[in-house]
Amino acid sequence: MESQIAVIDFETANNRSNSACQIGVVLVNNWQIVAEYEWLIRPQRLYFSPQCIRVHGITPRHVMNSPQWDAVWDELCPLIDGHVIIAHNVGFDAAVLQGTCQAYDIAVPVFDLQCTRLIAKRTWPGQSGYGLAALAERLDIRFKHHNALEDAKACAKIAIASAEKFGATSLESLEDQLGLTRGRIWIDQIRQPRSIRRSRIETVAEPQARYQPKLFRANGIPASSPTEQIRRNRLRADAILAGCEDARPLFGKYVVLVHTLLGLDRDDSVSFLTQLGAIVQTKINMQTQYVIMGTANEGTEASESNPNQTSSLFEQSATKSQIDQVAERSKDGQPVRILTQRQLLAMIPSALAIARGDHN
DSSP: OOOOEEEEEEEESSSSTTOEEEEEEEEEETTEEEEEEEEEOOOSSOOOOHHHHHHHOOOHHHHTTSOOHHHHHHHHHHHHTTOEEEETTHHHHHHHHHHHHHHTTOOOOOEEEEEHHHHHHHHSTTOSOOOHHHHHHHTTOOOOTTOHHHHHHHHHHHHHHHHHHHTOSSHHHHHHHHTEEOEEEOSSOEEOOEEOSOOGGGSOSSOOOSSOOOEEOTTSOEEOOHHHHHHHHHHHHHHHHHTOTTOOTTTTOEEEEESBSTTOOHHHHHHHHHHTTOEEESSOOTTOOEEEEOBSSTTOHHHHHOGGGHHHHHHHHSOHHHHHHHHHHHHTTOOOEEEEHHHHHHTSTTHHHHHHTOOO
8 A cells, every 4th residue: 555645844933842833734645735734833832932933933923822732733633644754854843743742741643754855865866955945946846945834845846856757656666766764753762764775876976987996095005996985984874873773862952063974975974963863953053952073084094994083083173163152152051062973973882883894
């Protein structure tokens, strides 16, 4: 039986996952939008952070007479029951759904999850960014960003465009062609969707030469080719993710990434953090809880094979202004912390050993 799809998008009043103030829902059947729903929601605590107001424009005045989440859920649950939930950066929306339900002592049914960011990354590899606005612009999708229903519709159209490109007749067929596995949400647990193999369309964009020149380390031993290094780095990242389903140190955390991680490119590094449950931001702000310092020399043998070197690479990776920002915000009482790559990996079981390549 083919899966029915419910595309959702939340806006929140503040940085707490139980502060949903708007939800948009789009139902998709046979890759056609068949229904649209939108609710303003009155949060239990009527605190709207200035930053969130700047993003979506919703204030306490807008939701004063709106229903609370339990009343919205009574209407919404029958509409999406049995559907696969899709969102852009679905970890965020799944966390808001779970957190808001928990605030009202509502047991969340089991839902499968899929993410249009992962879908887009596999469908159109090599793009400069995979944010909702950037993708919509490239696909000529017009929408009003940060309105929940508009965002949900744009997200649905991205999934539909991907299905059309590959001629996929169902979500299952699309996932199979793209090499994606679903996530899942339970009462108190979220597992992110993730990549299970590299698609043929996601190989290195440059034409392959008939002869690949060898690279040599300082001791004269031939090193891996750039293509092989990329493949190994991705496999190690996938192995780390596969081994940490029950250990999600960044779940629901707002993070800023400086440079890249594990020798991956920028997009794969962001995807790695997203699959660890993080909400990746483009710049440090009042929501930021971690600033993760990666390495500027992505793909090098040093960063790939010796994560212990990140302490020496730290000064190369971190810009003075970012360190100053963290220090200033910490002084003002914001709980923001700098993590090196090694410190991040140390929070994940077996991750350091996998990154070093000495884990069976």
